[in-house]
Amino acid sequence: MGNGETPDEVSVDLGTLRFFAEVMKADTDDGLRRGAIRADAEVQTGVRFGTRTLSGEVVAGTDALKAALDRANTNVARQVEAADILIHAMEQILANYTAADMASAEQVATVERTLLDAVKAAEAVYPEPERLPRGLVA
Secondary structure, X not given: OOOOOOOOOOOOOHHHHHHHHHXXXXXXXXXXXXXXXXXXXXXXXXXXXXXXXXOHHHHHHHHHHHHHHHHHHHHHHHHHHHHHHHHHHHHHHHHHHHHHHHHHHHHHHHHHHHHHHHHHHHHHHOOOOOOOOOOOOO
């Protein structure tokens, strides 16, 4: 794929999907999200270069740095948002598969109950076949 094509069907390995979702959530929460917060705090408390010297070069450098940091913050926010969307989708897929499995189990149980009830009803009507004594042919 990789060139914008969408697959016709998707095969899901639930164990791998669950593991991937957990790892992605941990990486996003512990790495990306916390790292972005820490980096922003460090920038806010970092060195304020050229605050007393307002030459054109310093102002231009300050503006360029601010623009780069703003762009980096925007990119990180988008990465976190994209990761959250993927994590939510994986969690929803896992929940849907679990619900489908439970619904299937309930349907199988209903079929088994129906069959068992039918067997019991049939046994009540015809508990044991009447047998002819040995040697007699009907």
